[in-house]
Amino acid sequence: MLVPKDLDLLLDAARAAGDIARGYFNASPDVWEKSDGQGPVTEADLHVNRQLSADLQSARPNYGWLSEESEDSAARLSTEYQFIIDPIDGTRAFIEGSKDWAHSIAIAKGGVVTAAVIYLPMRDAMYTAALGQGAALNGTPINALPNKQIETATVLSSKPNINPKYWAGAVPPFKRTFRSSLAYRLALVAEGQFDGMLTLRPTWEWDVAAGALIVTEAGGGVSDQKGLTPVFNNPHPQINGMVAAGGIHSKLVAALA
Incomplete structure (x- = not known):
């Protein structure tokens, strides 16, 4: 199910997103409140979203697009693959100057995620996974805890x-x-x-x-x-x-x- 090089594409896109977001971090970016109580959004969220859209959709123009910071379209429902994106997850943390925010980037097919990246630029932490190929942090395999208590x-x-x-x-x-x-x-x-x-x-x-x-x-x-x-x-x-x-x-x- 995984298209070759999909994970590499997400890695490159995440690094580019991190470069953009770092430029706004602790630099008093403009902040707005979304409608319907959906919380804040900053100019960094929107800039990262534009960059991810440009990088990912130009590389995979036949993939659907679902992002927190893009107007949704039913067109994604008829595509075989979809990007599912949160340009900055943890926007409140970003605004407050905490390092605990991330770029969350995934590809799904048939309701199942096939490739995924979570990148925390300020912690230099790149979490990755591809379906059936394990998960890693900065290239080193990781495992969930076996504790059953x-x-x-x-x-x-x-x-x-x-x-x-x-x-x-x-x-x-x-x-x-x-x-x-x-x-x-x-x-x-x-x-x-x-x-x-x-x-x-x-x-x-x-x-x-x-x-x-x-x-x-x-x-x-x-x-x-x-x-x-x-x-x-x-x-x-x-x-x-x-x-x-x-x-x-x-x-x-x-x-x-």
Whole structure:
């Protein structure tokens, strides 16, 4: 399913995106609030989006395009392959001067992600995966944690997800911590820095498409909050939350209401 050199294309595009974003970082970029409470966007997000669109769509003009910062078009639904892009995931972190933001770039076919890159320019961290070929950080293979004990687990999650209403019984006694970028959370799970991550609200595909492949290629499990395998390139590009983890994945899903 993987087109030869697709991953190389994403790597080159991510590096170019990083060069652009670094120029705006801690340089007081213009910031706007999106409509409908969708959060902030900066001139850096838009510049990166333009560059990614130019680089990727010129190289693969027959691929569909889904990006947080582009107007969506139903034309992508009739393409064989699709780019799924978040130019800067963790825009609030970017604005605040934190290094925890990322470029999230994926290619999907038939609802399945086939190539993925998550790049954190300020941390010099390039997470990559290709379907059936494993996952890596800066070229070195990575693996999710095998720990199966939820009681000793560390889980990346926002605080609202710990509300008892989301859980079938008592909230599991894992240690919760947080990173603002969903893509980075997924990458950290794939790297084995944390046991798992979860987000229980409707989740935009561009936030998690790349990370979902990187986690599964690192040997972890990825599902929506009901335990179903996520499908990408939906007409409305959201999925029902995401649970990603190493050995505790099935226990996390089973504990949810």
